[in-house]
Amino acid sequence: MQDPSESARNPISVAVVTDKLGLGVLLYAYAMLLGATYLFGYWRAFGFDVFPYVSSIDYISAPLNRLLVLVSGPILFALVLFSQADRAASKFVVRLSLYLxxxxxxSFAIDFYQAASRFVLSDFxxxxxxxxxxxxxxxxxxxxxxTYRLIRxxxxxxxCATALILVQLGGSLSAGYSDGKAIFSGAANVFFLDNRDLCESGGVRDWVYLGRFSSKTFFMNTIDKRLCVTDTGSFNLKSRKFAEGL
Structure with missing residues (x-):
């Protein structure tokens, strides 16, 4: 245990730890913002507001299939910490920021192109x-x-941080919508609910798994695009590729 008198003798070190803890909280909040942006784009394709069902951990875990979205927060965190640790390295930080x-x-260009293409090709x-x-x-x-201001x-x-945050948010939003629209339009890499009676008694149409948030699980009917929200925590999924031999 640290002696209180030692902390009093080292106010600078205590201030640094406090600043880093505050920065960690700020970056955690930013990671949640990225997740919320992804979820907003994803569920906009289904015309559904999922946020009343989302817990704090869901914001972080939602874009698990999007590596760049997941590492956006840590990259920005490392960038800011590095710049604080060594003021003389500011030029290197700026150069690294430009590469990032x-x-x-x-990544934004690719995701936005896919999102825009799926929007145009969709009939509804x-x-x-x-x-x-x-x-x-x-x-x-x-x-x-x-970025122009940064260079000129x-x-x-x-x-640096502002330019990076804005492009990350734009990419996260495009990625979410692109993923959601792909599933809505009939993507091959989805999973069907094995027990259809869970969403519709005697139903013959497949239900696509959309996600699980808190205690709720969401499925979408493949024909009329109806959504099914269930509290059941136990269910089986099957790959569409396996089920249809794709």
């Missing part, structure tokens, strides 16, 4: 689906503006 922004911009859209694409473009354009005028950590 380019990487996320490339829920209200305000287009807003996901519009918000994604606005976030990306704002990131480009801060300012080279500071705040500008």
């Amino acid at each position: 922004i380019f990487l996320y911009a490339l 859209h829920y209200e305000n689906e287009k807003s996901v694409l519009v918000i994604s473009v606005i976030l990306f354009a704002a990131s480009c503006g801060f 005028h300012e080279s500071n950590v705040l500008t």
Whole structure:
């Protein structure tokens, strides 16, 4: 156990620990924001508001199939910590930030293209689906503006972080909508509910697994796109590829 008198003699070290703890809380909140952005894009494709059912841990675990979304928070955390640890390394931080922004911009371009293509090819859209694409473009354009400012005028950590955060949020939103729209339109890499009676007694149509949040599990009917919300925690899933021999 640390002697209180020793803490009093080392106020700088205590302040550093406190700052890092505060930064950790801030970055945890940012990771939740990324997850919320992904979920917003994902469920917009189904015209459903899932947030009343979502717990705090669900925001982190929702985009498990999206590596860049998952590592966005830790990357920003490491970047800020590194810049605080060594002020003389600011030029290196700026250069690293530019590489990361380019990487996320490339990821955004791919996800946005897939999202926009699936939107155009879809015969049916829920209200305000287009807003996901519009918000994604606005976030990306704002990131480009801060990146230009970073290159031409300012080279500071705040500008780096702002540009990186905006492009990460835009990419997360596009990725979520792209994934949701792919499932809504009949993606091959989904899972069906094995026991159809769980959602519809005597039903003959398949139900696609959409996700589980808190105590609720969500499925979608493959024909009329109805949603099934159940409290049942025990159920079996089967791969569509296996079931249909795809």
